[in-house]
Amino acid sequence: MADKSRLSLNQITINAWSVREAVEGCARHGVPSIALWRNRIAEAGLAACVRMVNDAGLHVSSVCRGGMFPAATVPERARNIEDNFRAVDEAAALNADSLVLVVGGCVGLDLEEARGMVADGVAALVPYARERGVRLGLEPLHPMFAADRSVLVTIDQALKLAAPYDPAQVGVILDVFHIWWDPRVAELIAQAAGRICGFHVSDWLVPLPDTFLGRGLMGDGVIQIRKLRGLVEQSGYSGPIEVEIMNRTLWNSDPESVLAQVVERFEKFV
Amino acid sequence: MADKSRLSLNQITINAWSVREAVEGCARHGVPSIALWRNRIAEAGLAACVRMVNDAGLHVSSVCRGGMFPAATVPERARNIEDNFRAVDEAAALNADSLVLVVGGCVGLDLEEARGMVADGVAALVPYARERGVRLGLEPLHPMFAADRSVLVTIDQALKLAAPYDPAQVGVILDVFHIWWDPRVAELIAQAAGRICGFHVSDWLVPLPDTFLGRGLMGDGVIQIRKLRGLVEQSGYSGPIEVEIMNRTLWNSDPESVLAQVVERFEKFV
Numbered sequence: 001m002a003d004k005s006r007l008s009l010n011q012i013t014i015n016a017w018s019v020r021e022a023v024e025g026c027a028r029h030g031v032p033s034i035a036l037w038r039n040r041i042a043e044a045g046l047a048a049c050v051r052m053v054n055d056a057g058l059h060v061s062s063v064c065r066g067g068m069f070p071a072a073t074v075p076e077r078a079r080n081i082e083d084n085f086r087a088v089d090e091a092a093a094l095n096a097d098s099l100v101l102v103v104g105g106c107v108g109l110d111l112e113e114a115r116g117m118v119a120d121g122v123a124a125l126v127p128y129a130r131e132r133g134v135r136l137g138l139e140p141l142h143p144m145f146a147a148d149r150s151v152l153v154t155i156d157q158a159l160k161l162a163a164p165y166d167p168a169q170v171g172v173i174l175d176v177f178h179i180w181w182d183p184r185v186a187e188l189i190a191q192a193a194g195r196i197c198g199f200h201v202s203d204w205l206v207p208l209p210d211t212f213l214g215r216g217l218m219g220d221g222v223i224q225i226r227k228l229r230g231l232v233e234q235s236g237y238s239g240p241i242e243v244e245i246m247n248r249t250l251w252n253s254d255p256e257s258v259l260a261q262v263v264e265r266f267e268k269f270v
Numbered sequence: 271m272a273d274k275s276r277l278s279l280n281q282i283t284i285n286a287w288s289v290r291e292a293v294e295g296c297a298r299h300g301v302p303s304i305a306l307w308r309n310r311i312a313e314a315g316l317a318a319c320v321r322m323v324n325d326a327g328l329h330v331s332s333v334c335r336g337g338m339f340p341a342a343t344v345p346e347r348a349r350n351i352e353d354n355f356r357a358v359d360e361a362a363a364l365n366a367d368s369l370v371l372v373v374g375g376c377v378g379l380d381l382e383e384a385r386g387m388v389a390d391g392v393a394a395l396v397p398y399a400r401e402r403g404v405r406l407g408l409e410p411l412h413p414m415f416a417a418d419r420s421v422l423v424t425i426d427q428a429l430k431l432a433a434p435y436d437p438a439q440v441g442v443i444l445d446v447f448h449i450w451w452d453p454r455v456a457e458l459i460a461q462a463a464g465r466i467c468g469f470h471v472s473d474w475l476v477p478l479p480d481t482f483l484g485r486g487l488m489g490d491g492v493i494q495i496r497k498l499r500g501l502v503e504q505s506g507y508s509g510p511i512e513v514e515i516m517n518r519t520l521w522n523s524d525p526e527s528v529l530a531q532v533v534e535r536f537e538k539f540v
Contacts, residue, residue: 105476143452144412144478183385206377222381
């Protein structure tokens with residue numbers, strides 16, 4: 001059974017809450033870590049967020065998210081890199097374990113060309129992140145997001161993209177929702193040893209209510225979460241485990257009871 | 271540009287049509303091949319279907335579908351195999367290029383156990399199919415179907431599953447909707463040389479309207495269909511190219527105009 005000391009609340013799970021409300025919720029429920037989204041950081045102000053998490057004694061497991069590198073033109077791609085620099089600044093200020101990179105899709109682009117733009121974007125970002133002590137976390141998304149969110153879709157591909165860099169600078173984020181189907185998942189998690197800088201949990205519901213807003217609470221779907229956690233731990237990862245659930249029904253539910261369920265399901269199914 | 275002589279209509283693209291209507295539609299539009307679904311064959315009667323396609327001079331590119339091997343109990347799995355024997359009989363009677371195998375999901379089962387049941391199911395089916403001259407086509411589905419339709423999700427996995435068997439007995443079906451996202455797609459299509467027994471086209475719409483009923487007409491989405499056709503042909507496949515589009519809007523449209531669009535898009539984008 002996973003210990004609550006490993007639990008991190010990814011704030012998108014309770015989308016109705018501001019950073020302040022999420023921080024206070026974590027404190028009330030004994031959740032020691034939190035993952036913050038940049039749009040919510042912007043609402044609250046970065047300096048205020050830093051104060052809030054520090055005052056609450058919360059650890060920041062990640063900032064979501066940088067990435068989104070591909071674009072049709074050179075100036076657009078340069079603007080995307082600039083925006084990633086700001087994301088690094090925020091992750092540095094919050095002392096987050098990593099900046100999650102959701103690398104971007106391929107709509108309007110050649111798929112392999114988009115993948116090349118991602119590699120170029122990471123290369124441009126690494127020196128800036130290194131100077132500020134921020135680890136970049138490449139997150140392969142489920143292949144159903146290849147078109148619009150992430151041309152990075154397998155652990156294998158993430159490890160190849162990370163390979164040129166020091167593991168302390170560029171790691172990979174493993175989210176059970178995105179990786180559970182992979183026939184090579186066990187072998188690839190083993191290969192990821194030393195690179196894993198985040199582990200996310202939720203569940204795959206049948207039928208899937210929605211590709212983006214249809215993730216389930218742990219225990220409500222088919223993913224063998226505990227087995228995957230075992231593999232990730234065998235591979236040397238002992239950091240926070242983020243609960244990241246985008247789900248319309250949860251978003252419309254009472255935040256307090258959602259967080260109570262998150263804690264309960266974490267202790268029971270992770 | 272793909273020649274119309276390569277076009278096969280997968281009848282599910284025009285779900286309102288019976289086998290007779292689909293056969294007559296193909297004849298009217300100069301479509302030389304058809305793929306039939308077992309539920310529609312059952313409605314019309316197998317002998318009648320054989321007469322209809324023969325009278326129309328149509329080639330049957332595939333029968334959809336066998337598979338669905340995993341189940342919780344031994345008797346259920348045995349019944350699934352029995353049902354696959356009937357599917358083989360139908361493919362044999364229709365002289366189809368292959369029997370498509372959609373192998374089944376993992377709901378209620380351990381994922382790896384379900385994969386083992388698939389391997390066992392294929393092993394049980396091969397001798398029966400060989401005796402009747404039917405080639406089995408293992409179709410990897412998109413990973414978003416891993417839970418409920420197919421624990422077989424990559425070309426790599428399909429080739430490993432097929433490896434113990436003569437390529438003339440067990441091949442793979444490549445459907446652009448299911449494989450386009452794979453970072454290894456080019457290398458894997460090359461490895462599939464001699465095993466490819468079917469090639470299916472449609473498109474991936476953004477946003478995806480529905481996981482099952484949301485495929486697009488060729489040219490309406492992001493898939494580089496012509497590039498993939500080139501890879502498949504370099505790998506030695508020169509057989510029919512099936513248009514298989516499950517789409518609610520198309521299902522609710524006038525069948526005659528849908529078939530006209532299928533032909534037009536095939537000639538323009540495949």
